[in-house]
Amino acid sequence: MSTTLQDPSKLKQAKIVIYALSIAVPLVVAVLFGVKIDGVDFSFLPPIYATINGITAVTLVFSLIAIKQKNMKVHRMLNRFALLLSLLFLALYVAYHMTSDSTEYLGDFKMAYYIILISHIILSIAVIPIVLFTYLFAWQGNYERHKKWTRFAWPIWFYVATTGVVVYLMISPFYGK
DSSP, X not given: OOSGGGSHHHHHHHHHXXXXXXXXXXXXXXXXXXXXXXXXXXXXXXXXXXXXXXXXXXXXXXXHHHHHTTOHHHHHHHHHHHHHHHHHHHXXXXXXXXXXXXXXXXXXXXXXXXXXXXXXXXXXXXXHHHHHHHHHHHHHTOHHHHHHHHHHHHHHHHHHHHHHHHHHHHHGGGTTO
């Protein structure tokens, strides 16, 4: 249990940071999508950040298994790793899109692709505060609230990670066309 986050002023600051990140990250990503850097080739990044999404999904599964086995140390370590992977994914994803043109999906499953893509994008925005608050509750030692939030945080985060891989697999044949 973190004693610093039991202090009401520190807890309020943590919540403000979560709200700020929840707003700032999607806005910054949206703004950076409008920035194009010429002369840099990051076309190799999509399979890397798709793999990171896949590793995140697997990490989340093992984290769930660890807590079901009451192994809090492993659970905590895996969740921190999943957060780190998500940050790395975001950095690589933005770097790619700042240096590359968007790719149009040209396959036969256009409706399915766009349903998956749109749900992935919406939930990737929603997952930011949900995961951060869930993490905050655990950090505080408020495991009851952490557990309640995890019931919807985990499936959303897992969905975002797995659909990131699915979107990549569906769009990858059309890169450079």
